[in-house]
Amino acid sequence: MTQPTSPAPRTGARILVDALIANGVERAFGVPGESYLDVLDALADTAVDFVICRQESGAAMMAEAVGKLTGKPGICFVTRGPGATNASAGVHVAQQDSTPMILFVGQISRSMRGREAFQEVDYRAVFGTLAKWAVEIDEAARIPEIIARAFRVAMQGRPGPVVIALPEDVLSEIASVPDAPPVEPAETWPGLTDMMRLQKMLWAASKPVMILGGARWNPKAIASVVRFAERFDLPVAASFRRQMLFPADHQSYAGDVGLGINPKLVARLREADLVIVAGGRLGEVPSQGYSLYGIPDPGVTLVHVHADPDELGRVYQPALAINASASAFAAALEGVQPPNSIAWAGWREAARADYLGWTETPPSNPGAVQMATLVRYLRDLPRDSIICNGAGNFAIWVHRFHRFRAFGTQLAPTSGSMGYGVPAAIAAKRAAPERTVVAVAGDGDFLMTGQEFATAVQYGIPVVVVLIDNGMYGTIRMHQEREYPGRVYGTTLKNPDFAAYARAFGGFGITVETDAEFKPALDAAFASGQPAIVHVKLDPEAITPTTTLTTLREKSLAAKA
Structure with a gap:
């Protein structure tokens, strides 16, 4: 009787990358770190598209967006300590939005545990209530088992994020272990x-x-x-x-x-x-x-x-x-x-x-730019266009006046996380380059992850960002005027020239200050073929489709009188 051939010895990093490929992973996002150099080296020999990001929160949000679009885990790699804590924002989005995602975190060597070594973190404790499952791999031979379980946990039942810590010495450890078969999540059928x-x-x-x-x-x-x-x-x-x-x-x-x-x-x-x-x-x-x-x-x-x-x-x-x-x-x-x-x-x-x-007779807002008119222009985009946004009052206009007409055309965080729209748009356009992708962002919202515009330029990902600039954290100002009318503190922003910002990175930038300028500016952004920012200057009074800051303040003062 012929005995089965023992699998060839491989490093833990190679075993990990092979497990990802077996599960159909074509793309991963991350910020490089010395704690998982072995994985980067293993990825270099594959067709996996590793998108280098500028900050871990953006990388995690990109992975979450892919999970939301595809129903399969978005993959993100970050380094230990601050890399992991930066990525926690994206993990939180995945948890509240029920999105399959796997975050791999580099970790100190096993022999250094418990000494508070450089950037040492107990990831099971930190992510225990934030992720659906958090685990640290103890030996290379168990990598296929744990990766298979991670895919299943991320996708089955209510989907969610899995966090896997990768000790450096496990990634370099040699093991002879067979690959696990690809995971197909179980469907739960109604009786x-x-x-x-x-x-x-x-x-x-x-x-x-x-x-x-x-x-x-x-x-x-x-x-x-x-x-x-x-x-x-x-x-x-x-x-x-x-x-x-x-x-x-x-x-x-x-x-x-x-x-x-x-x-x-x-x-x-x-x-x-x-x-x-x-x-x-x-x-x-x-x-x-x-x-x-x-x-x-x-x-x-x-x-x-x-x-x-x-x-x-x-x-x-x-x-x-x-x-x-x-x-x-x-x-x-x-x-x-x-x-x-x-x-x-x-x-x-x-x-x-x-x-x-409710959606066809929009009220006008103060200023030369009408938000409802701006959003209604987006309806003329192709039916399968993907509209992304983060958090802020600007999104109320998007949700009310846009027409989402097909599955997979909306990327927005139910967790209310600022900074989501731009990374999500970059991930979506990278995954589906044939589709039109627009991120609608506020000024405060954009600068949470705006450095990822550099990622779009580096990879030639022609997303269009419609950036609504009212010079403040508008949602918080709205609440502030309601609770403490007339006492403005901690919500005003001094912003850069966002069109110049786009050009400084090597993209296309244009400024809009009136209704008439918006559609030509949007058309020019698409025609540029570059990552683009359409910088829209909005009157600060236009706080929601149904009220202004002044009206809100006056009502609050009257109620408190």
């Missing part, structure tokens, strides 16, 4: 009884509504939900920063359940007698500060669908809890049959009319 109960609830309803959110979606699943909405004449809303989950130009789309929500949509959600929450958690923002429904009894017939059983009943106790991934649930909807006659005739049409009224 037939669950779907029959859902059908009975729909037949008994008079004002049903559906809210889509979370992760584990794909284009096929969205198509199934669209057919379901059409067969049941059902209004469908998207959760906070998940607007790409249902086409905004479809007659069933009722708007987004996020910040700056349409008051008529809030009223409709409260009036509904059946609410189907599919994929999302109905967290603080979509629940309007946990005020939309009661806790733990929501006071409405609630159907909650989620891939993680621990999320079912965590806050709201549903009438029907369905433990299923979003894509599996969407497929099962094909078998749910509508009643002979729809009891909620006109309900969907009214929801659609409310949405169009």
Whole structure:
């Protein structure tokens, strides 16, 4: 009997890189560090696209964006100590956004543990509550086992980030160990009884509504939900920063359940007698500060669908809890049959009319640049264009007035992390160079990770950044004027010439100060074929689509009088 051939000896770093390639990894992001030089050397012999970034938070956010777009773990490498703590911002985004991601962190040698060696950190303790799983590899022979488990943990159930610490001596250690097979995440399918109960609830309803959110979606699943909405004449809303989950130009789309929500949509959600929450958690923002429904009894017939059983009943106790991934649930909807006659005739049409009224008749804002007009220009971009943003009041205009019409066209952090939009756009354009990618950023938001514009220039990644400059941390100023009217402190910014900033890096920069200048400037940015910044100067009074700083201050002073 022939004995199996023993695998050729390899370094831990080579074993690690081979495991990534076996799982289909084509791209990784990172900032180099001496703690994982062996991995960099192993990557040099492969076709893996290692994108060198300028700061670890940007690198981690790029990896998170890839995970969000593809449903497979985005990969990031950073060095120990400050490299890891810088990357924690991206890990937090992945955790709150339910995004598969694996962060590899260089670590001190095993023999130095416990001495507070140079940049020593206990990563299991630091990331234990921030990541879905944090682990340190103790021997090279276990690398295939741990990498396989990491991919599975990152993708299965509720997706999330995994942090893996790599001691330097483990990466150089020689081991003879076979590769693990590539990981395919398990799907959790709804039971037939669950779907029959859902059908009975729909037949008994008079004002049903559906809210889509979370992760584990794909284009096929969205198509199934669209057919379901059409067969049941059902209004469908998207959760906070998940607007790409249902086409905004479809007659069933009722708007987004996020910040700056349409008051008529809030009223409709409260009036509904059946609410189907599919994929999302109905967290603080979509629940309007946990005020939309009661806790733990929501006071409405609630159907909650989620891939993680621990999320079912965590806050709201549903009438029907369905433990299923979003894509599996969407497929099962094909078998749910509508009643002979729809009891909620006109309900969907009214929801659609409310949405169009909210988004097609924008109020004007102070100043020569109208934010609603600016955002509406973005609707003319190709249907599969990817719009990215970080955090700030500027994003309220994007969410309200843009039309996300296809899956995979929105990259935005439900965690509310500033600095996300630019790294996300760079990652998206690198992964899909044939698609149009635009980052909409605020001035404070941009400079959190603006140095990654250098990464775009270095790799020739022609993203366009629409940079909204109002000279302040606008969201915080808004809250400040509401709580401490007229007492402005700590929120004013002195900004550079952002168009000149772009040119200094070797990109294209142009400044916009009026409505009429925006579209020609945007066209010029695309035509340049370079990474570009369209620097838009916005009147500071234009704080939201529905109020100004002065109005907010006056109302606050009157309320406190």
